[in-house]
Amino acid sequence: MKAYEQTLNFLKTLNLKGIATSLDEMINEAEIKKTSYISFLNTIFTTEISYRVKRRVERHMVGAHFPVIKRIDDFEFGLVKGLGQSEAVNLLDCRWIDNRENLLFFGPPGIGKTHLAIGFGVAAVEKGYKVCFERITNLVKLLKTAEIQKTSEYRIRRIMKSNLVIIDEIGYTPIEKREANLFFSLISEMYEKLSIVITSNKSFDAWAEMMGDSIMTTALLDRLLHHARIFNLDGESYRIKNQRKEV
Ligand code: ADP
Ligand code: MG
Numbered sequence: 546m547k548a549y550e551q552t553l554n555f556l557k558t559l560n561l562k563g564i565a566t567s568l569d570e571m572i573n574e575a576e577i578k579k580t581s582y583i584s585f586l587n588t589i590f591t592t593e594i595s596y597r598v599k600r601r602v603e604r605h606m607v608g609a610h611f612p613v614i615k616r617i618d619d620f621e622f623g624l625v626k627g628l629g630q631s632e633a634v635n636l637l638d639c640r641w642i643d644n645r646e647n648l649l650f651f652g653p654p655g656i657g658k659t660h661l662a663i664g665f666g667v668a669a670v671e672k673g674y675k676v677c678f679e680r681i682t683n684l685v686k687l688l689k690t691a692e693i694q695k696t697s698e699y700r701i702r703r704i705m706k707s708n709l710v711i712i713d714e715i716g717y718t719p720i721e722k723r724e725a726n727l728f729f730s731l732i733s734e735m736y737e738k739l740s741i742v743i744t745s746n747k748s749f750d751a752w753a754e755m756m757g758d759s760i761m762t763t764a765l766l767d768r769l770l771h772h773a774r775i776f777n778l779d780g781e782s783y784r785i786k787n788q789r790k791e792v
Contacts, residue, residue: 552568553565553568556568561593562596563592563593563594563595563596563597564589564592564593564596566596567592571585571588571589571592574588575588598673601673602670602671602673605670605673605674605675605676606667606670608675608677608703609666609667609670609676609677609678610677610678610679611663611666611667611678612659612663612678613663614663614667615659615660615663615664615667616664616667616668617633617634617637617661617664617665617668619660619664620633620657620660620661620664624657624780624781624783624786625652625656625657625778625779625780626778626779626780627652627776627777627778627779627780628661628776628778633661636648636665637665637668639668639669639672639674641740641774642669642674642708642709642740644772645737645738645739645740645772646740646772646773646774647740647741647742647743647769647770647772647773647774648662648665648740648741648742648743648773648774648776649742649743649745649769649770649773649774649775649776650662650742650743650744650745650776650778651744651745651746651747651748651775651776651777651778652746652776652777652778652779652780653746653778653779653782654746654782654784655782655783655784655785656778656779656780656782656783657778657783658713658744658745658746658778659713659714659744661744661776662678662711662713662742662743662744663678663711665742666678666709666711666742669708669709674707674708674709675703675706675707675708675709676707676708676709676710676711677700677703677704677707677709677710677711678711678713679704679710679711679712679713680712680713680714681712681713681714681715681717681718681720681728682714682717682718684704684712684728684731685720685724685727685728687700687701687704688701688724688727688728688731689723689724689727701731704731705734705735705739707739708739708740709739709740709741709742710735710739710740710741710742711741711742711743711744712741712742712743712744713743713744714744714745714746715743715744715745715747715752715755716745716746716747716751716752716755717746719754719755719756719757720755720756720757721757722756722757722758725756725757725758725761725762726758726761728756728765729761729764729765732765732768732769733764733768736768736771737771737772741769743769749766752765752766
């Protein structure tokens, strides 16, 4: 009994929570199966490692700030034109993130742009990538307050250290010139360092008007488009379709 308690204390001191939580179970199983010493050691370390991976994914899921959790599995591809299911499934391998490519989703409201952006973000977190989700309005607010507000500064720092940054709802609200400049600087800093996913209800032509500066918008698009896959989604709004179904 003494050795058992001491072991638990050691595990605590060494911060081996994964082993500590399932120690009883592992000992019992080893006794029943008469496992070899090496295979018992192996089980112990495997347990700790999977526990840590699981905790890290949970932490990263919270840190991503997804407004809701959506999955690519739950997306009905038959309803939209512009992205096929097999193409989407291929993207789940996240190689585009390793290659620092961007995904740009365009289309009318309710077509599933945010769902897809979150779905790929969630898949990336589950694969171990660091992801940040922000609506453009909030991102601009963070940029404007980063110098005076610690929480904004931390968030921007996390964004810059991510593998993937999702910027949602570009185009719903016009942004001021100063805001557009801050946004442009951010994208320039991210360029070729990390992957960006954006969603927008406005086509590129309308971006200049929204940003209030055509030269800067061209430079911005230049960076976003350099290594990018563009999806022009089309079809009926899922929201309206569902509402009609209920009526
Ligand atoms: P958008 O960002 O293009 O305005 P959303 O992604 O917010 O649209 O979609 C609106 C709602 O409809 C969300 O709840 C989303 O999960 C759902 N939705 C949209 N398109 C689909 C689809 N093809 N399959 C399943 N759910 C969808
Ligand atoms: Mg949306």
